[in-house]
Amino acid sequence: MGKKKLLKxxxxxxxxxxxxKERHVGDIKxxxxxxxxxxxxxxxxFEVCGAGGQSxxxxxxxxxxxxxxxxxxxxxxxxxGKDKDKDKA
Amino acid sequence: MLKKxxxxxxxxLLAYALWLSPDFNQIAAGVAIFLFGMLSLEQGFQSFTxxxxxxxxxxxxxxxxxxxxxxxxSTTLMQSSSLVTVIxxxxxxxxxxxxxxxxxxxxxxxxxxxxxxWLIAGFGxxxxxxxxxxxxxxxxxxxxxQKSKVLKGLGAILAGMGFLFLGISYMKEGFETFRETxxxxxxxxxxxxxxxxxxxxxxxxxxxxxxxHATMVLIITALSVQQITYENxxxxxxxxxxxxxxxxxxxxxxxxxxxxxxxxxxxxxxxxTGVIALLMINQFIHFVDLIAEAVNIGASDYTLKLAIFHxxxxxxxxxxxxxxxxRMVTFLERVxxxxxxxxxxxxxxxxxxxxxxxxxxxAVRQETVRLxxxxxxxILKTIxxxxxxxxxxxxxxxxxxxxxxxTAYDVDAAYERSxxxxxxxxxxxxxQASFTWEMLQSGSLYWLREASRHIVEAxxxxxxxxxxxxxxxxxxxxxxxxEYEKIRYQIADxxxxxxxxxxxxxxxxxxxxxxxxDVFKVKLKExxxxxxxxxxxLIREHKIKPEEGTSLINDSSYMYEIKKHLVDMAETVFxxxxxxxxxxxxxxxxxxxxxxxxxxxxx
Numbered sequence: 001m002g003k004k005k006l007l008k009x010x011x012x013x014x015x016x017x018x019x020x021k022e023r024h025v026g027d028i029k030x031x032x033x034x035x036x037x038x039x040x041x042x043x044x045x046f047e048v049c050g051a052g053g054q055s056x057x058x059x060x061x062x063x064x065x066x067x068x069x070x071x072x073x074x075x076x077x078x079x080x081g082k083d084k085d086k087d088k089a
Numbered sequence: 090m091l092k093k094x095x096x097x098x099x100x101x102l103l104a105y106a107l108w109l110s111p112d113f114n115q116i117a118a119g120v121a122i123f124l125f126g127m128l129s130l131e132q133g134f135q136s137f138t139x140x141x142x143x144x145x146x147x148x149x150x151x152x153x154x155x156x157x158x159x160x161x162x163s164t165t166l167m168q169s170s171s172l173v174t175v176i177x178x179x180x181x182x183x184x185x186x187x188x189x190x191x192x193x194x195x196x197x198x199x200x201x202x203x204x205x206x207w208l209i210a211g212f213g214x215x216x217x218x219x220x221x222x223x224x225x226x227x228x229x230x231x232x233x234x235q236k237s238k239v240l241k242g243l244g245a246i247l248a249g250m251g252f253l254f255l256g257i258s259y260m261k262e263g264f265e266t267f268r269e270t271x272x273x274x275x276x277x278x279x280x281x282x283x284x285x286x287x288x289x290x291x292x293x294x295x296x297x298x299x300x301x302h303a304t305m306v307l308i309i310t311a312l313s314v315q316q317i318t319y320e321n322x323x324x325x326x327x328x329x330x331x332x333x334x335x336x337x338x339x340x341x342x343x344x345x346x347x348x349x350x351x352x353x354x355x356x357x358x359x360x361x362t363g364v365i366a367l368l369m370i371n372q373f374i375h376f377v378d379l380i381a382e383a384v385n386i387g388a389s390d391y392t393l394k395l396a397i398f399h400x401x402x403x404x405x406x407x408x409x410x411x412x413x414x415x416r417m418v419t420f421l422e423r424v425x426x427x428x429x430x431x432x433x434x435x436x437x438x439x440x441x442x443x444x445x446x447x448x449x450x451x452a453v454r455q456e457t458v459r460l461x462x463x464x465x466x467x468i469l470k471t472i473x474x475x476x477x478x479x480x481x482x483x484x485x486x487x488x489x490x491x492x493x494x495x496t497a498y499d500v501d502a503a504y505e506r507s508x509x510x511x512x513x514x515x516x517x518x519x520x521q522a523s524f525t526w527e528m529l530q531s532g533s534l535y536w537l538r539e540a541s542r543h544i545v546e547a548x549x550x551x552x553x554x555x556x557x558x559x560x561x562x563x564x565x566x567x568x569x570x571x572e573y574e575k576i577r578y579q580i581a582d583x584x585x586x587x588x589x590x591x592x593x594x595x596x597x598x599x600x601x602x603x604x605x606x607d608v609f610k611v612k613l614k615e616x617x618x619x620x621x622x623x624x625x626x627l628i629r630e631h632k633i634k635p636e637e638g639t640s641l642i643n644d645s646s647y648m649y650e651i652k653k654h655l656v657d658m659a660e661t662v663f664x665x666x667x668x669x670x671x672x673x674x675x676x677x678x679x680x681x682x683x684x685x686x687x688x689x690x691x692x
Contacts, residue, residue, distance in 0.1 A: 024673065027673035028673050028676070028677070031604075031673060031674055031677060035604070035677075060608070060611060060687070061608050063687045063690055064607045064608055064611060064679065064687055065604075067607075067679055067683055067686070067687050068604050068607065068677045068678075068679060071676075071677050071679065071683070072676075072677045075676055075677070
């Protein structure tokens with residue numbers, strides 16, 4: 001491992017803010033993963049159930065989960081974007 | 090059933106008697122004016138009961154002699170035991186007074202009510218009472234038209250007394266003229282037969298007029314013109330004392346269990362006192378004569394002697410029954426069981442849980458779940474549904490249709506009994522914890538406190554909704570009824586869904602629970618839009634009046650708020666997760682704008 005990389009790792013290790021940020025991103029990624037699994041399950045149920053009241057409810061739930069996932073992705077991008085700006089600075 | 094037959098029967102008999110005899114008209118009018126005077130007096134005193142009387146009641150009933158004195162003095166001043174009884178029942182129902190203190194007040198009220206006889210016999214009949222009545226009425230009515238609540242109250246009291254005096258005057262004159270037509274004294278009965286029959290007549294008269302005061306006035310005025318004999322008057326007085334409890338019993342049939350217990354105590358006291366008076370009538374007559382002699386009341390002043398008798402047998406009753414109050418309480422609580430009169434206390438909030446942040450949060454969460462369960466019961470009962478049926482698998486639409494006849498549910502009493510104590514304890518507990526909590530837990534406690542507030546707000550909004558829900562029962566417009574059924578259905582459906590969610594969250598453990606509530610929120614918004622669209626259409630198509638439409642709009646708004654508060658509460662309380670994960674999930678919860686976008690994309 002290069003000295004620079006090692007220094008950065010040491011810096012991150014001692015940097016509480018950075019650790020917190022990484023934990024935060026990790027949390028959101030875990031939630032996004034679960035949302036993705038939920039979306040897959042809902043999609044399967046939607047394809048199976050056919051037309052009717054239940055399919056409308058499933059479609060709505062799918063849209064909600066998708067919106068939540070997109071929001072989560074945006075938040076992760078924003079956090080990582082701020083990180084990159086900090087590194088560049 | 091009894092109430093339904095009684096009124097038309099009395100109406101018919103009275104109408105016939107009024108048509109038959111013009112003299113009876115005057116007596117009956119006198120009674121009516123007297124009763125109106127009593128109503129006006131009660132109304133007048135009620136304006137002052139906002140704080141003063143309740144504050145006095147709180148401090149003056151911790152000992153038996155205090156409750157007794159309070160009952161006697163307040164009834165003497167207000168000349169109405171029913172107002173004192175109503176206040177006592179409300180304090181009993183929220184657990185601030187206990188039954189023993191309530192019974193003490195009733196005993197005192199029975200004594201206080203005998204001062205009415207003194208007022209009439211000692212003053213009312215001895216002077217030209219109508220001359221006092223007229224200025225009281227004029228000045229009283231003038232005050233009633235003032236804006237100030239205090240002046241209005243004083244006016245009602247003054248006018249009430251004026252009507253009381255006027256009523257007595259009419260009755261007195263009525264009996265004097267009546268005597269020229271029919272001499273009722275010829276129907277006097279002696280011995281035990283007379284005693285029992287006139288006691289029964291006294292009971293019947295009091296039940297009809299719903300006031301022992303009015304009966305006593307009739308008895309005293311009739312006695313003053315010798316329309317009835319002294320002995321028969323005594324029996325009538327005993328009957329009126331017993332008859333007043335039947336009025337209380339009929340009233341208590343639709344009251345809370347506390348009201349029923351108090352009516353039961355009232356009945357026991359008055360019946361036992363009446364029986365003692367009947368069995369020892371000769372002894373009482375002898376004592377009355379002794380007292381009359383001692384205070385220089387003439388031997389033939391039967392009206393004052395009647396007043397002495399009335400006070401004496403009630404006093405004897407109080408002295409005999411006082412030592413048995415404790416046993417009476419036990420007996421009544423055993424016979425008339427009901428929901429606990431005590432205010433519900435917290436179950437999980439204890440000092441040991443406060444020792445650690447995690448246990449502290451858990452204790453508050455558990456208590457908040459308990460608070461929610463009480464609240465959901467109150468909400469469902471207010472909208473006329475049985476919690477056990479809603480939380481079962483029965484068809485909810487059918488349940489709502491089958492329970493169209495909503496009965497009034499005392500939300501305030503239920504709130505005082507089942508919610509306020511726990512809510513206050515949660516807030517106090519969290520506040521205490523804030524001095525010792527670690528920052529890690531403070532976020533959870535903030536949200537739990539907010540959740541408790543949401544629960545209380547949901548109950549308050551349900552109370553607002555109740556007013557029109559009860560009115561709706563009598564609406565002849567089925568479109569209006571249908572919309573209110575939708576409101577009831579949607580609230581019940583949400584509570585059922587939330588309960589299922591809560592059980593699932595507890596049994597299946599961690600999931601992305603918080604985010605699942607966005608589904609509820611979208612549904613809430615959609616239902617709100619649909620409801621408003623439906624009401625608009627009904628108004629536009631002239632299927633409902635605009636006034637009915639605005640009531641529905643207001644009530645659908647209350648419904649929306651109730652559901653929103655419940656969902657906001659559930660987001661915190663039903664999700665058991667790690668603190669940090671919940672914070673991250675909260676960031677992904679869709680805001681209003683994002684929810685609207687989802688709804689629009691569906692449409």
